Each structure stands twice: as structure tokens, then as C-alpha cells.
Amino acid sequence: MTLNFLIVLILIGGWLTGKLFTRMGLPSVLGMTLLGIALSYFYRSVFPEVIWEISPFFKSLALIVILLRAGLGISRATLKKVGLPAVLLSFIPCLSEGFFLMFLFHKIAGFELAVAGVAAFLLAAVSPAVVVPSMLDLKERGFGKKNDIPTMILAGASMDDVFAITIFTIFLGVAGGNDVSLLKSVAQIPLSIGGGVAVGLIVGFFLVWYFNRNHERIRATEKTLLLLGTAILLVQVGDWLHLAALLGVMTTGFILLEKSERAAHELAYNLNKAWVFAEILLFVLIGMSVDISVALDAGLKGLLIIFLGLIARSAGVLFSVLFAPVSWKERWFCVFSYLPKATVQAAMGSVPLAAGIAHGEEILAYAVMAIVFTAPLGLILIRQFGPQLLEVELPAEDSPEEGHDRREEDGTRR
Template structure:
């Protein structure tokens, strides 16, 4: 296991730097490292690491979402208003609609199987988007119109919305019926997650005011509570909807509202933690990629992924109607809403594990979506933001 950890960090950082030298996102090198080390290539990773891969990737995601919350100003988000809310579900709905139209024709799927595939593909990747939006906020690009903040918030809720739909459709495919309670759980999960995050953030802010606590201890406290909030989501599953990841982000945003200077210092510490967590996340995502599946799926799977992105982009433009964003800013927002990685890696294999007939093709297209959109989206964001957004 120690050897596996050493290989993940040493090779992940090395390949990341090599790709960066050629003007490409480091995550490409990290994904490649995972593919090479993973069970489908040279199989150099210990099975213990692979067995806890989902938990390790979730920890990395929590770190970047805490950092996002600590940088998120609610007043900036309020300035955006309606478009921020629409970005939470409209683009995802359009992408699912695209899969419903394309899946039966190109892959011979039933409408239900196409709906399952749509919910797997429709989620954007916070792991790709969040660090880039934070970079834009630090550099002042698009912040006057709160564009990075809108994308940050929308991407987080987008994932909750899609995962609940995925659970509903896979339950239906196993012989169940559409449970209205599950659909009602979508707004409940979002609202309850935000409320619990705010309450915890208020409590932590009071604690930091009354007692002198070193920033390092504050980081440990916040991270431990964030882990508990995400665990709470699994405990409440089947009882009431609750989004642990949204609670984590709301926690950080509440601290930012009440203790700006503390939030700024803590954000720097979480930024340093992300340097290691990023390597772990993307190398382990890469290790899930079955190259044979990707090759065998070929052109049809790529057409499905690219076709669904067109529908997503239409959804983004509809969400941005009657806003003060100009055409360049709308183009950038659409680009920023394309990368996929973490959710697809987390749920792409579930239909196959359930024994669904469409399981293999769902996993294959999920893998293709990661391989195509994660690097493409990251490159386009990195290369276009200074041309399409105004620096404040």
C-alpha cells in the first residue's frame, strides 16, 4: 500500500508537470498516471487502495468544496439571482433529454435505459470546475458579474439533482415504480443540506470568536465536521433527503460571511491541502478507466457524449436569458459547464453491478465522457477565460 501511495504522488505530480510544460492541464497527466497504474494496464496499485478509492476520492472532493465555500460570497450570488437557480437543473435536464433522443437511435437503448445513461452523464465535475472558478475569483475575472460564483453554486446543486434522478431511474429498472417521495427529496435534499451547513457554520463562527484556536486546529475541526456531514447523508438515506456536499459548501460560505479574515486564511490552508488531494483524486479516477471499453465503444459513444453536450449548452443559454452577460461571457459559462469526471467515476459502474442489461454500455459511455470532457473542458477553461471574461 505504501508503494502504491508513493507511485500515485510521485508519478502523478511528475506527469502533471510534464503536461503543464506543454501548456496542458496537469490533471491530464494525473489521469494518464491512473490509467497506467490501474488494473486495466500495468496493475501496479495495491488492491487495498482500490477498495477504498471511492472514499479517498470523496475526501478530495470535500477538501475542494470546503475551499469553495470559504471563498463564496453569498451577496455576490444574490446579485446573479434567477440564472444561478436555473443553472442548478436546467442544463442537466436538457442533457438528459438529449440522451433520451440520441440513446435509442445510436445505441439501441430503451427509453428507461437512456434515462439512466442520461443521469450518469449529465452531472458536471466539481473537481474540475471548482479549482478553476476559485482561480478566476482570485484573479478577478468575471467577478463583477459573479460568473465564477454562479458556476460554483450551480455545479454543486446540479450533482445532487442528477444523482437523485439516477437513483429513481435505476430503482424503476429493477422492477420498481417511480416513487414520488424520491422526486420530492430533490428540493428537500438541497434545502436541508444548505440549512444544516448554515447552522454548523454559525456554530463554528461563534466558537472561533469565543476561543483562540490556531488555524491548523480550525482546519482539522472543519474537515472532521465536513466528513460527518457527508456521512450523515448516507445515514439519512431512505429516511429524508439531505445533501452532505451542499452542507459542506454552505458551512464554508457561512464562515466567509461572518469571519472574512478567518475564511481567507483557512482557504489558503485548504488550497495547500488540495495540491495533494488533486493528485490523489485524478489518479484514482484514471485508474477506473478501462481502455478496452473506451476503444470498443469507439465513435458512437463519442457522438453520444458530444451530442449531449450540445443539449447541455442550449440549457445553459436558456438559463442565461435576460441577464446582463454578453455573448463572450455566455460562451465561457457554457464551456465551464462541460467537464465530467467525479460523478461519472462514482456511479458509472452501478448499473452494471446491478445486473442491468444496459450496464456495460452505461459504464463505457461514462468512461468516454471522462476521457473526452475532463481534459477538453479543463483546457478550454484555462485557455479562454482571459479572452472571454473581463478582469475587474
């Protein structure tokens, strides 16, 4: 199979399966993911090797697009409103699931504690690839606007991965016999988050200055190209410096909306168009990274461990929003939104095996099974029950002042 034919198969096939699943009343991205899984199952042996080399870049680019869209849609007033619950959601669900999974892997699977920690925090990361576009879709349709539930989840989920990946790296070093300073590693978490936000602020203010100064001389398409190029560079620098680069990307979008609203609306409009292409690439490639035969190796024991971990995660989510001024329906929606796993598990599932960690093949099997089980489950629950659990606020129901603001905003976009 040639690379050109495979790319066509991904794009056209992803679009068709997305349309088919939409007609069936299911999330379109579920169809794209299942297409990727089917391609991997039947044609993995004939994929050109170059696809695995360029796949990480394509997935990273798609995540950059969706996180920029998220940042460009979050105002300071909204972020202030969801403050404490969003902060709690950024680490409590991850830690509650991670340490409970660590106990389960040690007791049920017989892993040593350090290896159990590697497996546990690999599985404990929520998927921004699934959660972020789902929340943006609900925001655009007016669901959960009263208490800004989608924004609260967007802010919390974007930091969840930072905690999971940092603790995963700590245990990976311990399990590999490296001399790891626990205190230094734990301190890395706030440094990673703070550094990512700081870099995002720097990039954001630079782009604000440049766009405001040259607004009439630069077309919206050129602004979008410059923003994407800068965001890609930001992610690369963040990876080198071990910073929360994707959080920095989201911060860049937030600053643009706050300080250069006219340019932000132009950028959001173009990124919405780019997402049509990026969404197909992201979810089909995530599906292609799944090897069903590997997932089956985890068996019923793996499914049990993953399911019990999700219960611990759900308890952490409920605790995080327990004292927030939201309804119980909205609390259960938050639980559903924190279930899907895909991005980190697909990107890092094979890392323990490559590092020579004991039970590396089993850990990879658990990671693949987590994607196969939780990604479709989370997608269906979010897309199907979100409109039922969240209050909708349609444009027709706006107050006169809100309607006036929206008309002004629409005029700016045009």
C-alpha cells in the first residue's frame, strides 16, 4: 500500500464513516476511530513505514488546532467563574484513579510497585483529543452555558495530562533503575504547568502586538498560518524544556481573545474550517495506533482493572464538583466527560516496553484496551447524554443585552 493511497483512504474513508455514524445518531468521530481500528486490524502489515514517522506530527497538529480553538473561545470572565472546580478537576480525578490503579496492578496483576505506578499513570490520563472537541461542540450549541460546564471541563482536562505524564515519568525512572529524585520530580509538576503558561503568554502577547500593528496588511489566512507555525514551534520548545506545551497553546488563544478580539474571531473562523481536515486525521490515526490482537492479551482481568479505575476516577470527579453551584445532572455529565482515554495511551503505550521495563508488553496491552473500551464509551455518553444533562441556552432566549453583544460579535466576524 502506497502512502498516497493510505492518506486518501484516511481522509475520504474518515469523512464517509463520520457521515454514516452521524446518520445513525452516533458521534462522527467514533466512526473515524473505528475506521482506523479496522484499517489497523486488516492492513497493518502493509502500511508504509513512513506513516508511523509522520503520524505523531499529524496528531500533534490536530491537537494544536483544537486547543487553539478552545483558547480562542474562553474569556477571562468565564475562566474566573469556573475557577476552583476547574483546578480540582485538573488533578484529583487523575490522582484518585492513578493510585487506585497502582494498587490494583500490584495486587491483581502482580506488578512491582514502581512498575504498577508506570502502568497506572499511563492509563490515568484523560484524552484531550476526545474531550476538547466534544466540549467545544456543546459550547457552540449553547449547552451548559448557565454554569459554563464545558469550559470548566476544558480547563481541567487540559491540565489532567500534565499530572499523569509527570508521575508516569517518575515511576518510569524508578522502575528503570535510574537515580530519580522524588522531591525534584514532584516539583516538576507546578514548574511544567507554570512554564507552559508563561511561554504561552509570551507567544500570545507577541502575536497580539504583531496582529494589532499589521491588522489591515495581513489577511486572516496569513494570520492563521503564522499562529499555527508559532504554536508548532511552542510545542517543540515545550517538549525540549519539559513544559506543559499544549497548555501553553491554549493560553496563547486565550490571550489573543482578550487583547486582540477582532483577530481572534478571524482566527477562530479559519481554525473551525481547518478542524474538518484535522479531526479526520486525528481520530483515524488514533484508531490506527490500536492493535486489537495486543488488546486481547489483557483479557478480562485487564477489563476489570480498567473498569475499577474508572470508578475511582468518577469518585474523584464527583468530589471535585461536589461543592460547585451546579446540578446533579451536570455533575454526572462531568463524570462522563472524564472517562475517555486515547491520546496519551496511543502516544506512550509502547514507551515502557521500549525502555525495557518489566511487564512492558502487558502494559502496552492494557493501554490499547483502555483506548478500545473507554474512547467509544466516553464519546457515546458525552454526545448522547450531554444535551439531556446540560441546560441549553439558545440565541432566541438571550437577554436584550446578550443579543446585542452577539450581533456585534457576528458583525465583527463578518
